[in-house]
Amino acid sequence: MQYSILVVDDEENVLKALKRELESVPQYSITAIKSPEIALMKAKSIHYDIVISDYKMPWMHGLTFIKRFMQLQPDATAIVITGDAKGALRHSKFNDAEIPFLLQKPWQQSELLDMIKQALEQKLEHHARSSLSKNY
Numbered sequence: 001m002q003y004s005i006l007v008v009d010d011e012e013n014v015l016k017a018l019k020r021e022l023e024s025v026p027q028y029s030i031t032a033i034k035s036p037e038i039a040l041m042k043a044k045s046i047h048y049d050i051v052i053s054d055y056k057m058p059w060m061h062g063l064t065f066i067k068r069f070m071q072l073q074p075d076a077t078a079i080v081i082t083g084d085a086k087g088a089l090r091h092s093k094f095n096d097a098e099i100p101f102l103l104q105k106p107w108q109q110s111e112l113l114d115m116i117k118q119a120l121e122q123k124l125e126h127h128a129r130s131s132l133s134k135n136y
Contacts (some may be wrong), residue, residue, distance in 0.1 A: 055082035
């Protein structure tokens with residue numbers, strides 16, 4: 001099965017590193033975009049299983065991007081990457097934003113791939129529960 005992953009980060013080197021590491025898994029189809037605005041436009045017509053976003057971007061805050069993305073694709077799973085995990089968690093609670101997965105910079109490739117695996121498992125479990133509840 002192929003999984004579609006959208007990666008959004010304003011830093012070109014981080015974007016390239018994430019794409020390179022994720023492309024090591026043949027089942028992952030990666031779209032990497034620097035601009036959150038362009039990513040939101042793409043999300044209107046292209047389905048993504050997972051969205052990975054930087055926490056701090058100059059054009060749009062990562063949590064704002066995630067909220068807008070999830071309005072377009074509520075079945076996707078979000079991962080936020082940050083150099084300040086404590087700050088991100090404080091900010092997310094303040095804004096009532098839910099960050100299901102938070103990856104601290106710098107990360108290890110194994111951490112990233114484990115988190116993607118967990119996110120996909122969570123997504124599949126949620127989908128299975130939704131399907132069951134629709135049948136009853």
